[in-house]
Amino acid sequence: MTARPLIIAHRGASSNAPENTIASFRAAVESRADGIEFDVRLAADGVPVVIHDATLKRTSGRNVRVGELTSAELGKMDVGSWFNTRRPKHAKAAFEKETVPTLTSVLALLADFQGLVYIELKCGLRSVGPLVDAVANLLGDSILLPRVIIKSFRLAALPEMRHYLPTVQTAALLEPSILNILRRRRYIIEMAREFGAQQLSLHRSLVTPKLARLACDADMPVTVWTVDAPKWITRCQHLGITALITNDPLRMLAARDGDR
Numbered sequence: 001m002t003a004r005p006l007i008i009a010h011r012g013a014s015s016n017a018p019e020n021t022i023a024s025f026r027a028a029v030e031s032r033a034d035g036i037e038f039d040v041r042l043a044a045d046g047v048p049v050v051i052h053d054a055t056l057k058r059t060s061g062r063n064v065r066v067g068e069l070t071s072a073e074l075g076k077m078d079v080g081s082w083f084n085t086r087r088p089k090h091a092k093a094a095f096e097k098e099t100v101p102t103l104t105s106v107l108a109l110l111a112d113f114q115g116l117v118y119i120e121l122k123c124g125l126r127s128v129g130p131l132v133d134a135v136a137n138l139l140g141d142s143i144l145l146p147r148v149i150i151k152s153f154r155l156a157a158l159p160e161m162r163h164y165l166p167t168v169q170t171a172a173l174l175e176p177s178i179l180n181i182l183r184r185r186r187y188i189i190e191m192a193r194e195f196g197a198q199q200l201s202l203h204r205s206l207v208t209p210k211l212a213r214l215a216c217d218a219d220m221p222v223t224v225w226t227v228d229a230p231k232w233i234t235r236c237q238h239l240g241i242t243a244l245i246t247n248d249p250l251r252m253l254a255a256r257d258g259d260r
Contacts, residue, residue, distance in 0.1 A: 005236035006034035006243035007252045008118060010226050011052060015248040016090050018059070018083035020050050021098040025109055033249040035116030035147075037225075040103055040135060042127055047071035048103035048134045051079070052122070056100075058082070066100075067127075074100035103135065107142055117144050118201075118223070118245070120173065121152040121161075128157050136164035155195040162196055171199035171223065176206060185211045189218050201225060201245075204232070212239040230255035 012024025013031055020038050028036045039052040049071050056062045056069075059079040066074065080098030084091035103119075110117060123131045139145050150161050151171040158170040172192035182188060185208060192200055200215055201223045215222045224236065225245035233256045236244055246252045 003256055004243075005224075005233065005241050005256070006116065007249050007256060008035040008037050008116065008223065008243050008245045009033040009249040010037050010245045010247045012036060012038065013247075013249055015087075015228070016250070017092075018080040018095050018098050020052055020101075021080060021095075022101055022105070022109060023080065023092075023095060023098050025106060028249055029110070029113055031249045031253065033115060033253065035118060035243065036110065036113070037118035037120065037245050038106065039120045039122050040131070041066050041122045042131050042134060043071040043074055044068055045070040045072075046130065046134060048131065048138065049074050050101045050103055050106050054122070071100075071102050075102070103138055107138065107144060110144060113144070115147065116243070117148045118171075119148060119150055121150065121154065121157045123152070123154050123157060125154075128154055128160060132157055132160045132164065136161060139165060139168070149199060151199075151201045155191075155197070159196045169199060170195075170197045171201040172197040173201045174206060175203045178206070186214055189214055189220060192220065193218075199223065199242075207239065207241065209239060212241065216240050228252070 009028035011019035013027035014024055017024040017027045025036060038050050040048045040050055043049045044067055051066055055065050056077060059082055060077045077099050078096060079100055080095035083095055121131055149169045149171050151173040153173050155172055199221045204224050204227055207224050221242035223243040224241055227244050228246050228248050232244055
């Protein structure tokens with residue numbers, strides 16, 4: 001049996017390589033993470049690309065929106081140099097050549113990866129349909145589909161994805177502000193069910209023993225994000241949390257498994 005919690009690499013091994021890049025995903029695979037998580041948006045030409053922010057300001061220094069550039073243009077943008085400046089101990093000259101990858105290229109890279117693949121859909125109200133359609137078209141024939149978990153803060157994207165891909169797993173992605181609407185954590189499970197989600201992806205502050213028990217009773221696996229402190233291994237084991245998302249999969253794997 002696989003040890004629990006599963007260790008999921010946040011935007012790849014983003015503590016050791018620039019997030020959401022081919023280098024980061026390769027590092028995550030090499031770390032033997034149990035899964036890899038990344039974000040997907042639409043470029044101006046309708047191609048799904050892998051990047052978290054809506055603009056390139058933080059990772060490329062250009063204050064331009066992702067949706068205003070084509071996938072080819074994004075494929076020429078340096079989104080790795082910032083990492084070398086921010087984390088000099090992990091800097092590599094090769095990171096300066098990292099650009100915004102397409103979803104197609106990431107899926108190809110992970111073709112032989114045996115772990116879970118968490119894909120977060122980044123979309124506004126108007127872009128839900130186009131993004132879901134584009135991602136579903138790529139996943140439909142992918143050998144990774146049985147291991148893919150689609151998640152989004154835009155919960156309406158989940159039933160749309162299930163319409164195209166009835167077998168895909170979906171997770172309701174929720175942050176602390178949800179309590180401004182629901183008031184009580186127990187309503188989280190009801191809301192997730194209303195949108196057809198089979199799993200929960202929760203910010204660490206939302207996870208309590210009571211909610212963990214309710215999710216277990218509802219047969220709804222919980223993934224917690226984003227945690228880098230080894231103490232979360234024991235906490236997740238105690239609460240029955242299925243997986244945790246971390247920037248540092250190597251450290252968390254070592255904490256869970258000891259010397260391998």
